[in-house]
Amino acid sequence: MTADRIDAGDQPGGPPPPTRGSVMRDVARLAGVSHQTVSRVLNDHPNVRPETRDRVLAAMRALNYRRNSAARTLVTRRSRTLGLIAYETTLFGPASTLYGLEQAARSAGYFVSVASVRALDRKSVLDAVDRLCEQSVEGIVAIAPQSSVGTALAQAPAGLAVVGVGGGGEHVPTVCIDNSTGAAMATRHLLGLGHTTVQHIAGPPDWPEARDRIDGWREALHAAGAPVPAPRPGDWSARAGYEHGRQFAADPTVTAIFCGNDQIALGALRALHEAGRRVPDEVSVVGFDDVPESGYFLPPLTTVRQDFAELGRRSLDLLIEQLESGVRTNRRVSLTPRFVARTSSGPAPG
Amino acid sequence: MTADRIDAGDQPGGPPPPTRGSVMRDVARLAGVSHQTVSRVLNDHPNVRPETRDRVLAAMRALNYRRNSAARTLVTRRSRTLGLIAYETTLFGPASTLYGLEQAARSAGYFVSVASVRALDRKSVLDAVDRLCEQSVEGIVAIAPQSSVGTALAQAPAGLAVVGVGGGGEHVPTVCIDNSTGAAMATRHLLGLGHTTVQHIAGPPDWPEARDRIDGWREALHAAGAPVPAPRPGDWSARAGYEHGRQFAADPTVTAIFCGNDQIALGALRALHEAGRRVPDEVSVVGFDDVPESGYFLPPLTTVRQDFAELGRRSLDLLIEQLESGVRTNRRVSLTPRFVARTSSGPAPG
DNA sequence: GCCTTGTGTGTGAACGGTAACCATGACAGG
DNA sequence: CCTGTCATGGTTACCGTTCACACACAAGGC
Incomplete structure (x- = not known):
């Protein structure tokens, strides 16, 4: 009884033998060498005569040989x-x-x-x-x-x-x-444009990336002697950006927002737009990541690119x-x- | 007989030290059974006395045993x-x-x-x-x-x-x-809103998905007796949407655009906005995919959701x-x- | 001649599992 | 008492590689 259940019925004319893939021994036999020599060829060992190597390679091609990685892994432990x-x-x-x-x-x-x-x-x-x-x-x-x-x-x-x-x-x-530096870049950019301070819609507080961005933002504000508002925690989603964005839109003193990522920025942009706050004339927004679409946001998003x-x-x-x-x-x-x-x-x- | 061979000191550049974990034999020895019984326990074979099974399981836990998948793969051929x-x-x-x-x-x-x-x-x-x-x-x-x-x-x-x-x-x-149906849904939606026809910024023509969407769009137009403009080929990118969007924006007869995906739609939205064409008042735009951000586009994007x-x-x-x-x-x-x-x-x- | 050194190749034993096949003991039926 | 079946568990032969080692053969130094 065949252990093979792939033993599909052969149609007369269709000659697909239950191709039990060829193994090293088959290659060796065809090339007239030992299995070890085949192994040597496969692993680029020196000390194989070029002529022998060619014979082995030809045999491998002829049999469409592929080495069995399980066996290899078993013995090499890699x-x-x-x-x-x-x-x-x-x-x-x-x-x-x-x-x-x-x-x-x-x-x-x-x-x-x-x-x-x-x-x-x-x-x-x-x-x-x-x-x-x-x-x-x-x-x-x-x-x-x-x-x-x-x-x-x-x-x-x-x-x-x-x-x-x-x-x-x-x-x-x-x-x-370097999330901290990236955040600082964004913040300094905004401060350099004359904004008195920069708001931050951040990522989840238990993400180190979010925390580092908060740190960089805070330090840049601090170094410039700007007031440091409380960062707003989000979950990286556009929804979070939208929610916080609406609050910021209602506050006329807010002129610059640094967002923890581009999705958040997208949400914030929409909130500002809905509230009639023009970007960048009234409010500036900066994101983080530079997703491929961010250049096509409305308006195109200033951001920090991660590779x-x-x-x-x-x-x-x-x-x-x-x-x-x-x-x-x-x-x-x-x-x-x-x-x-x-x-x-x-x-x-x- | 030395099952253990002495590990030579690690030469720099040599393979990493072999991870010597416990194997079946170790478990078997500790449990006082043969390796085969361990295998039976592992594979939930019947005919193992519960008491024996427990002893084996305890030994496996004690040795923190994990079976070697390479060996298993080698012999089972799966x-x-x-x-x-x-x-x-x-x-x-x-x-x-x-x-x-x-x-x-x-x-x-x-x-x-x-x-x-x-x-x-x-x-x-x-x-x-x-x-x-x-x-x-x-x-x-x-x-x-x-x-x-x-x-x-x-x-x-x-x-x-x-x-x-x-x-x-x-x-x-x-x-x-069913890309064709999805595209037809989008197109019928737009026609139902009174648009005389619908433009299409498509995906690359050698993508079956893009072709099926074109087909669905075309058939829906045809069924409604609407004129069928030439679809504009893109590459799924926002840039493509932007380029074609600019051309459409300059054409006052264009009132509805069906985009091959949401990125294209994003680009089109930006082009329309730049040209001062209001969405949806002057031009309607529909996307495809429903990426998580599309609800936060300006304006939020009507689209077709793929799961x-x-x-x-x-x-x-x-x-x-x-x-x-x-x-x-x-x-x-x-x-x-x-x-x-x-x-x-x-x-x-x- | 010897021993050395170096090439090119073959031999056998792992590696760690699973499957097929036995071996044992208990218990039933004749 | 002999046999058959069932539950339980041990033995052994693989699976397809690589590794350590042996071996043949040549070239060279003494």
Whole structure:
């Protein structure tokens, strides 16, 4: 009895044999060498005569041979697979980072396996780590920059490389952009335009990225001797921007708003527009991220650009560094964001 | 006999230290049973005395045992891994689909490995397929709905389950939303508001999704006896929407524009605004997709909602169906989109 | 002649699981 | 008492690679 259930009925004429993929031994036999020589050719070992190598390569082509990664992983104990834990994968940022990571991983010879999490509580994250471990990934990148994630990650099995993207935690190697500097850029830009102070619609307070942006904004205000209003907490959504934007629109003293991200800024722009407050003539708005659409907002959004793809690439670098050194360096890589001036910000009125 | 070999000191540049975790034999020894019994416990075989099972489970916990998936894959010839080929991963749609797929795959006991492609030419796609095959995935989902992708996918190794998301091709099982119906909904909505005809800024002509939307739009116009203008081809970007939008803005006879997606609509809105054409009073605009921000556009965008996450879930269903039946069914699953009325569309002027 | 050094290649043993096949003991029926 | 069945659990043979080592053969130094 065949263990194969793919043993589909052969139609007369259709000659699709139950192609049990060819393995090294088959290639070896065809090339007239031992399986070990095939292995040597595959792994670019020296000490194979060019002529032999060609024969082996020809045999591999003829049989359409592909090496079995499970067997390879079993014996080498290297899966060449990286795990990615992602939250809110639908946002532009995480998605771009995933993209950058995957491209980099590919050229470094790694595969990427994803585990998305619905929530950022400790259990969900540990579950995701577990799931990835079961696949014997060699390292994990977490695009889930809530504080709790960092600590959850820190207790991943030793010997597993780990990198946090975004604010991260203190216990895990992290790659992030310099949110504080970015926020300060935006704030200084607005102050430089003559605004007496700058309001801030922030991200959720338990996101390090949000906190760093708040810090940068606050420090820039402080350094300029400007009053420091209370930041308004949001959830990164356009809705939050809209709600707070309506309140700001009703307050004639508000002339400049720095938003925690571009979605928030979009919501704020709409609120201001609805209230009849002209942007940038009466109120200036600045965002953060530079999503592809922000140049087409009404008006085009002044913002701070994050290079998400670079974030992904750098996190791979950090991972590989750990993999090769064998220790969990506590490094923190920080990328400098770029200020992008568009027309949603202008001189203070009056 | 030395099961242990002495680990030579790590040479810099050498492979990382082998992670010596506990294996079945260790668990078996601790529990006082054979490794086979451990395997039986792991795989929920009957014929294990509850008392024995408990002893084994306790031993597994004590040793923090995790089974080695490579070994398992090697012998069972099932990797329990699915491959995902994604293009333009940064867009909301693909990202959400990935999310939905991963969630569904997880609860079905599968892992998901991603391969992103930079371009959609045949070679890139075949490369990605190759990469995934090397990981011995059991099936592939391609979120890369260009026509050429379908045909490239069709010649994936036999015995590999394949599903296309989006327009797909004729040769590959496909799950998509009913783009034609969605476009017709949008068009009929505008015609119903009294517009004599509807312009269309479309997606790239080699995307089946774009073509289906064109078809639906055209048929709806035709059925209503309205004139059918030439659709304007774009690339799904806000920029394309802006460029065509400017031309439409200069033409006073244009009162209704149906856009291939929400980004295009955003660009069109900006062009109309710049030209002083009021939306929806003078010109109505409708998008497609319902990205989370579209409710905060100026004005909030009337659009057609795609359930991307459902797309991901359904593609998993289709994949599993193939995996279990062993044949590449040529099924095509079509989801009905939902029309979402907001304020960017209104009665025809005059 | 010997031993060395260096190429190119083959041999056998892991790696950590699962499946097929046995072995044992208990209990029933003849 | 002999046999058959069932529950339980051990034995052994793989799966397809890579690694350590052995081996053949050549070139060179003494």
